[in-house]
Amino acid sequence: MIPWKAIDRAKVPGIEGEVTLHVRDREFSIRTAGTELMNSRIHGSEEALAELACSRLNQKSPWQILIGGLGMGYTLAAALEESGSDTQIFVSELIPAVVRWNRDHLGHLAGRPLDDPRVRVEEEDVVKTIAKRKSVWDAILLDVDNGPSGLTRESNDRLYGKFGLKASFNALRPGGVLAVWSSAVDEAFTLRLKRVGFKTEIVSVRARKSGKGSKHTIWLGVKP
Ligand SMILES: C[S@@+](CC[C@H](N)C(=O)[O-])C[C@H]1O[C@@H](n2cnc3c(N)ncnc32)[C@H](O)[C@@H]1O
Secondary structure, three states, rough: OOOOEEEEEEOOOOOOOOOEEEEEEEEEEEEEEEEEEEEEEHHHHHHHHHHHHHOOOOOOOOOOEEEOOOOOOOOHHHHHHOOOOEEEEEEOOOOHHHHHHHHHHHHHHHHHHHHHOOOEEEEHHHHHHHOOOOOOEEEEEEEEOOOOOOOOOOOHHHHHHHHHHHHHHHEEEEEEEEEEEEOHHHHHHHHHHHOOOOOEEEEEEEEOOOOOOOOOEEEEOOOO
């Protein structure tokens, strides 16, 4: 078996610890604090996050879409695939090194989505991006952690709690969709989405496009 090799490492803003980029043959892995954030072999549910959210939008594109976290760009590439030429996609990525790695090492994995003129990427906490503007986004796609429970970054709890969900609700246009990726089901989170006012649907998706692999959960919350 080919051993993993760390090709770069960087500090994670706001916390102790670092994020590393590993490579093994043609496979890449982004890790923080010993946990794998993303692996290039498995990205079916990350793509499903964008496909499902766009399929629930009842107005035709152009859309304004916000994606929080870039990772390896699979969700972004899938959102571009679903969108028309006038759609604008804004990506908030917390870790500057992840953006740099997408330009230098990872871009080919998802077809270099950052080069698409419809995309703007900002090195910013998506919590801040969401709080900035009201009633602007047609879709907010969140894949910043393992999901509402099992956080690798505690401060991401601000996204998944009552106030974070209210902020996303306010930032969406009527008919807009909040889509949240998670490695596990979380009934308390479903309840919170409903209490905030989202028409909520839970979809179970396989990690791999082939229909194989672990089951992941995607919540789709539509703002009435
Ligand atoms: C699991 S990866 C996302 C994978 C991505 N969906 C893809 O298709 O490759 C999580 C990403 O979210 C970023 N992240 C974590 N917390 C964040 C935050 N609060 N705001 C923005 N990005 C964040 C991480 O640095 C990482 O790049």
